Amino acid sequence: RAKHDGRGIYRYFEAEMGAKVRERRLLENDLRHAISRNQLRLVYQPQIDIKSGEVTGFEALVRWEHPVNGPIPPSDFIPIAEESGLILQIGEWVMRKACTDAASWKNQLSIAVNVSAVQMHNTGLPDMIMQTLSQTGLSPARLEIEITETALVRDMNRAIHTLRQIKAMGVRVAMDDFGTGYSSLANLRAFSFDKIKIDRSFIKSVDSNEQSAAIVRAVLGLGAGLNLPVVAEGIERIEELDFLRGETCTEAQGFLLSRPADIATFFAVTSGEVRALPASELPPRALK
Ligand code: C2E
Ligand code: MG
Numbered sequence: 001r002a003k004h005d006g007r008g009i010y011r012y013f014e015a016e017m018g019a020k021v022r023e024r025r026l027l028e029n030d031l032r033h034a035i036s037r038n039q040l041r042l043v044y045q046p047q048i049d050i051k052s053g054e055v056t057g058f059e060a061l062v063r064w065e066h067p068v069n070g071p072i073p074p075s076d077f078i079p080i081a082e083e084s085g086l087i088l089q090i091g092e093w094v095m096r097k098a099c100t101d102a103a104s105w106k107n108q109l110s111i112a113v114n115v116s117a118v119q120m121h122n123t124g125l126p127d128m129i130m131q132t133l134s135q136t137g138l139s140p141a142r143l144e145i146e147i148t149e150t151a152l153v154r155d156m157n158r159a160i161h162t163l164r165q166i167k168a169m170g171v172r173v174a175m176d177d178f179g180t181g182y183s184s185l186a187n188l189r190a191f192s193f194d195k196i197k198i199d200r201s202f203i204k205s206v207d208s209n210e211q212s213a214a215i216v217r218a219v220l221g222l223g224a225g226l227n228l229p230v231v232a233e234g235i236e237r238i239e240e241l242d243f244l245r246g247e248t249c250t251e252a253q254g255f256l257l258s259r260p261a262d263i264a265t266f267f268a269v270t271s272g273e274v275r276a277l278p279a280s281e282l283p284p285r286a287l288k
């Protein structure tokens with residue numbers, strides 16, 4: 001009887017797994033056509049200077065509007081794109097769109113673009129960035145790429161080499177989701193990052209959780225000691241922002257300040273000139 005149950009459970013898992021694999025394959029197939037069918041778009045989230053409240057730049061975040069299933073978040077399709085290799089095409093599309101958009105703004109605001117692990121280990125990445133900059137006319141000084149630690153670990157030497165080439169162009173490199181990786185401190189030194197982005201998990205309840213507060217203070221001290229700007233990610237409550245204002249945090253990003261939205265949302269047109277709205281005038285949080 002036990003034997004019988006075992007096989008039943010096995011069959012159940014087999015069927016369940018089969019369904020997951022099929023679903024994934026279908027999604028992967030749809031993703032293959034997402035660019036040519038115009039289903040990808042970028043939303044932007046402002047990064048705010050914590051002292052002045054001014055917008056210093058935007059992070060570009062990709063969105064996929066699936067024709068049947070509706071919007072699919074990047075956490076669901078970026079892993080599929082990475083496994084299938086489609087991330088190279090998608091990453092190139094994102095880079096081109098973000099640089100084209102930023103080059104059209106009548107200001108010098110920076111643009112941050114997320115670069116995935118698979119892109120980091122592709123030898124063509126520095127050339128792709130170089131070509132995109134020259135074709136869009138965007139100054140390299142305005143481009144920042146965001147990389148998580150997991151993007152670095154697979155082949156450290158290759159990653160160091162790639163990042164050196166990118167930095168040599170004048171493009172800045174930020175360490176994204178800082179603190180969630182395996183060896184943040186060693187990586188910080190080995191890769192000479194230009195910016196640290198503290199992961200949202202440490203910012204959440206930083207005002208009331210003493211452990212979070214101690215960790216955030218330590219990272220801010222690290223940034224100050226290394227002379228690196230530190231961005232706090234995912235600020236949702238005014239108490240969190242107030243805590244960070246009292247520390248040496250340089251920039252803030254989060255739903256409290258603004259949700260990611262269509263770029264037009266963030267610009268005011270005054271006498272033909274387009275300028276970024278100050279944080280106090282950013283559109284309300286309802287946008288997504
Ligand atoms: P990330 O680069 O760490 O981006 C921050 C994520 O946190 C974004 O989610 C953003 O919408 C969300 N966020 C910002 N403020 C808040 C807040 O106050 N509260 C909460 N709960 N969330 C907040 P999103 O857009 O869903 O992107 C998730 C991740 O997907 C990104 O994390 C990034 O790793 C990846 N991703 C997004 N766009 C791209 C892209 O163009 N290329 C690549 N390779 N990865 C991307
Ligand atoms: Mg990011």
Ligand code: MG
Nearest residue numbers: 176177197233
């Ligand atoms: Mg992040």
Ligand code: MG
Nearest residue numbers: 148176177199
């Ligand atoms: Mg993240």
